[in-house]
Amino acid sequence: MPPRGTDGTRPVTINDIATATGVAASTVSRALNNPGRVNAATRERIEAAARELRYVPNSPARALSSGRTRAIAVLVSDVTNPFYFGVIRGTQEQLKAAGYAQLLIDTEDTGELEAEMLHKMRRSLDGAILAASRLPDRELARLAGEIPLVTINRNVPGVPSAIIDTPAGIGQAAEHLLSLGHRNIAYVSGPQRSWPNEARWHAMRAVAARHRLTFTRVGPFPSGRGSGPAAADAVLNTRATACIVFNDLLAIGILQRLRERHVRVPEDLSVVGCDDIFGADFCHPPLTTLTAPIEQAGRVAVSMLLSRLDRTAAPSPTTRQQVMLPVHLTVRGSTGPVPAPA
Amino acid sequence: MPPRGTDGTRPVTINDIATATGVAASTVSRALNNPGRVNAATRERIEAAARELRYVPNSPARALSSGRTRAIAVLVSDVTNPFYFGVIRGTQEQLKAAGYAQLLIDTEDTGELEAEMLHKMRRSLDGAILAASRLPDRELARLAGEIPLVTINRNVPGVPSAIIDTPAGIGQAAEHLLSLGHRNIAYVSGPQRSWPNEARWHAMRAVAARHRLTFTRVGPFPSGRGSGPAAADAVLNTRATACIVFNDLLAIGILQRLRERHVRVPEDLSVVGCDDIFGADFCHPPLTTLTAPIEQAGRVAVSMLLSRLDRTAAPSPTTRQQVMLPVHLTVRGSTGPVPAPA
DNA sequence: AAAGTCATGGCAATCGTTTGCCATCTTTTG
DNA sequence: CAAAAGATGGCAAACGATTGCCATGACTTT
Numbered sequence: 001m002p003p004r005g006t007d008g009t010r011p012v013t014i015n016d017i018a019t020a021t022g023v024a025a026s027t028v029s030r031a032l033n034n035p036g037r038v039n040a041a042t043r044e045r046i047e048a049a050a051r052e053l054r055y056v057p058n059s060p061a062r063a064l065s066s067g068r069t070r071a072i073a074v075l076v077s078d079v080t081n082p083f084y085f086g087v088i089r090g091t092q093e094q095l096k097a098a099g100y101a102q103l104l105i106d107t108e109d110t111g112e113l114e115a116e117m118l119h120k121m122r123r124s125l126d127g128a129i130l131a132a133s134r135l136p137d138r139e140l141a142r143l144a145g146e147i148p149l150v151t152i153n154r155n156v157p158g159v160p161s162a163i164i165d166t167p168a169g170i171g172q173a174a175e176h177l178l179s180l181g182h183r184n185i186a187y188v189s190g191p192q193r194s195w196p197n198e199a200r201w202h203a204m205r206a207v208a209a210r211h212r213l214t215f216t217r218v219g220p221f222p223s224g225r226g227s228g229p230a231a232a233d234a235v236l237n238t239r240a241t242a243c244i245v246f247n248d249l250l251a252i253g254i255l256q257r258l259r260e261r262h263v264r265v266p267e268d269l270s271v272v273g274c275d276d277i278f279g280a281d282f283c284h285p286p287l288t289t290l291t292a293p294i295e296q297a298g299r300v301a302v303s304m305l306l307s308r309l310d311r312t313a314a315p316s317p318t319t320r321q322q323v324m325l326p327v328h329l330t331v332r333g334s335t336g337p338v339p340a341p342a
Numbered sequence: 343m344p345p346r347g348t349d350g351t352r353p354v355t356i357n358d359i360a361t362a363t364g365v366a367a368s369t370v371s372r373a374l375n376n377p378g379r380v381n382a383a384t385r386e387r388i389e390a391a392a393r394e395l396r397y398v399p400n401s402p403a404r405a406l407s408s409g410r411t412r413a414i415a416v417l418v419s420d421v422t423n424p425f426y427f428g429v430i431r432g433t434q435e436q437l438k439a440a441g442y443a444q445l446l447i448d449t450e451d452t453g454e455l456e457a458e459m460l461h462k463m464r465r466s467l468d469g470a471i472l473a474a475s476r477l478p479d480r481e482l483a484r485l486a487g488e489i490p491l492v493t494i495n496r497n498v499p500g501v502p503s504a505i506i507d508t509p510a511g512i513g514q515a516a517e518h519l520l521s522l523g524h525r526n527i528a529y530v531s532g533p534q535r536s537w538p539n540e541a542r543w544h545a546m547r548a549v550a551a552r553h554r555l556t557f558t559r560v561g562p563f564p565s566g567r568g569s570g571p572a573a574a575d576a577v578l579n580t581r582a583t584a585c586i587v588f589n590d591l592l593a594i595g596i597l598q599r600l601r602e603r604h605v606r607v608p609e610d611l612s613v614v615g616c617d618d619i620f621g622a623d624f625c626h627p628p629l630t631t632l633t634a635p636i637e638q639a640g641r642v643a644v645s646m647l648l649s650r651l652d653r654t655a656a657p658s659p660t661t662r663q664q665v666m667l668p669v670h671l672t673v674r675g676s677t678g679p680v681p682a683p684a
Numbered sequence: 685a686a687a688g689t690c691a692t693g694g695c696a697a698t699c700g701t702t703t704g705c706c707a708t709c710t711t712t713t714g
Numbered sequence: 715c716a717a718a719a720g721a722t723g724g725c726a727a728a729c730g731a732t733t734g735c736c737a738t739g740a741c742t743t744t
Contacts, residue, residue, distance in 0.1 A: 024694045059466040061730035063402035064699045079431050089421050092448050104446040106434050124401040252624055282594055284626035366724045403700035406729045
C-alpha cells in the first residue's frame with residue numbers, strides 16, 4: 001500500500017514536514033491553512049520546509065477530514081452547444097483563480113441524469129452551477145438544500161442565480177424590426193421545458209401587446225442546428241416577414257434551410273437570434289442577434305457560489321440572491337426592411 | 343464536525359449498512375466493490391440494505407485509502423476553441439460511461455501552467471488526457487512517470503497517444519488543389535510550438551517534393567480568429583493561388599479578412615482548412631477542410647487511459663501505444679479552379 | 685503580586701473506506 | 715479419513731489531513 005506513485009518515491013506528507021521542522025503535524029496544518037494561528041517565526045520555518053520538500057497537499061485526505069473538496073461542478077445540458085463554451089470559459093477562469101477545480105458534467109438534457117449526478121456527487125463537491133437545469137422548481141429547491149447551488153438563466157425562489165436578461169432584449173429586437181416596417185413577427189420556440197424559452201416568449205407577448213403587431217409562435221423545437229429545417233419551414237408557413245429565434249444555434253440552422261429553399265435573407269425574411277454565440281458573426285448572412293454576456297454569467301455565478309461557501313457564519317449580507325445581466329442588440333446582415341407586399 | 347450537510351441528516355456510511363445487516367464494515371466494502379469475495383446471499387442482503395438506505399460512497403474517503411480517485415483530467419489549451427469541444431464531448435461521453443469524473447483544465451496555452459497543474463493534482467487524479475500539450479518531450483515523458491498520461495495529437499516516445507492523421511490528409515488536400523490547377527500553394531502556419539502544426543508543415547513539404555509545385559510558408563500565427571487579418575494579408579503578399587491553413591479557426595478568420603479586402607474566394611484564392619470544426623460548414627463560403635474525427639479521438643484517448651489503469655498486473659498485451667485516426671477531405675465552397683493568370 | 689488573558693503548540697480523535705492478515709468453517713483431494 | 719485447499723467474514727491498521735481541547739508560558743490588568 002505505501003509504495004504508490006509510479007515513480008516509486010513516497011509522496012511527502014504533512015508529517016514529513018513536521019519531522020523536518022521538529023513540530024507537530026497539527027502545527028504544520030495550521031501554519032499552512034490558518035496562518036494567524038501560529039507564530040510567525042515557526043510558520044516561516046514550516047513554509048520553508050514545505051517548499052524545500054515540494055509538499056503538495058493531498059486533496060482527498062483534506063476533503064475527508066474537513067468536508068470541503070475545493071471542487072465545484074458545472075452542469076450543462078450539451079457540451080457541444082457553443083453557448084456553454086462561454087459559460088465554461090467564464091467559470092473555468094474564475095474557479096481557477098480561486099483555487100477550485102472544475103468538474104464538467106453533461107446532463108444530456110435530461111433532468112433525471114442531472115438530479116442523479118448531483119445527488120451522487122454531493123459529498124465530493126463544494127457546490128454546483130447549473131447552466132441549464134431541466135429540473136422542476138421543487139426538485140431544484142430540494143437539491144439546493146443538499147448542496148450549494150447557483151443557477152444560470154433559471155429563476156427559482158431560494159436558489160441564487162445569474163440571469164441574462166434576454167427578455168428585455170426581445171423588446172429591443174422587436175422595436176428594431178418594427179422600425180424596419182415588420183408587423184407580423186414569428187417567435188421560433190426552443191425546447192418546451194427550457195426556462196429561458198418561456199421567458200423569451202412571455203417577453204414577446206408583452207411587446208406585441210404594447211405595439212400594434214401580429215405575432216405567431218412556432219415550435220417547440222429542440223435547440224440545435226438539426227431543428228433548423230423544420231423550424232424554417234414552419235416559419236415560412238406563417239405570414240410572418242420576420243422571426244425571432246430562441247437561440248442562435250437554431251437560427252443558424254434556419255438560415256441554412258432558407259438558403260436551400262431559395263428564400264433570401266433579409267430580403268424575403270428577417271431573422272433575429274439570441275445569445276450571439278461563436279459563429280453568429282460569420283454565418284451567412286451574419287446574424288442579427290441579442291448579444292449576451294455569457295462568460296460574465298459564468299464568472300458571476302462562480303462568485304455568487306464562492307461567496308456563499310466562504311461566508312463564515314455571516315448569513316447573507318452583501319451577496320445578492322439574483323444578478324441580472326443586460327444584453328444588447330447587435331444588428332448584422334440578417335435583418336432588413338419588410339418586403340413589399342406581393 | 344459531524345453535523346455536515348445542509349439538510350442536517352448525517353449521510354449514510356458503510357458502517358450504517360454494516361449495522362443494519364449485522365456484518366462487519368469490511369464485508370460491506372467487499373460486497374460492494376469485490377463481489378466475488380463474499381457469499382452471494384450476504385452480498386444480496388448488503389446490496390438491499392445499501393439501496394434501502396440510499397447509500398452513496400464517499401469518494402474522498404475511498405480515494406484516501408485506495409489511492410484511486412476515479413477522476414481524470416482533460417487539459418486543453420483554450421476552452422473556447424471549438425476544436426476542443428469535440429474532444430471534450432468525446433472524453434465526457436466515455437468517461438461518464440466508465441463512471442469517471444472529468445476535470446476540465448484550461449492551460450491557457452502555457453506549458454508551465456500545464457506542468458504545474460498536473461503536478462499539483464497528481465494525487466487527486468487517476469490520469470490525464472493532454473489535448474494540446476505545449477510541454478517539451480522530455481518534460482512530458484517525466485510527467486508520464488508521475489501520473490498516467492495519454493496525449494492527443496502529440497507523439498512522444500513512451501506516452502500513449504491518439505493521433506489524428508491530418509498530415510496524410512494534407513496530401514489529399516494538395517492533390518485536390520493540384521487537380522484544380524493550382525501550382526503555387528501557401529501553408530499558413532499555426533503556433534510554433536504546436537506539434538500538429540509542425541507535422542502538417544512537414545507533410546506539405548513532402549507533397550511538394552513529390553509533385554511539381556511551389557510552396558511557401560507564412561506565419562507562424564497564434565491559432566484563433568484574431569490572427570485572421572495578419573494571416574490573410576501575408577498570404578496575399580505571396581504569389582500563391584491557394585492556401586492550406588493550419589486550422590479552421592484561423593481559416594475562418596482569413597475568410598473574413600479576404601472579404602473585407604474584396605478578394606473573392608474561391609475565384610481569386612482558394613482556402614483549405616483543417617479539422618472541420620463547428621462553423622466550417624456555414625461560414626461564407628463554406629470551408630473546404632480536412633474532416634477530423636475529433637470526438638473519436640477523445641473517446642479513444644479515454645479508452646487507452648482506462649485500459650492502462652485497469653490492467654491488473656498485465657503489462658500491456660492488447661493495448662496499443664498509439665492509435666492513428668484517419669481524416670478525409672471535405673470539399674465545400676472555398677476551393678475552386680485556379681484563376682486565369684493576370 | 686495574584687489573577688486573568690492571550691498566544692502558541694501538542695495530543696489525539698475523527699473523517700469513511702480499503703485491505704492485509706488471520707480465524708473459522710466447508711470442501712475437496714489423496 | 716486426514717490433510718490440504720478454498721470460501722467467507724472479522725479485526726484492525728492504514729490513508730493524510732483537520733480540529734476540539736488542553737497545557738504551557740508570557741504578558742496584562744487591578
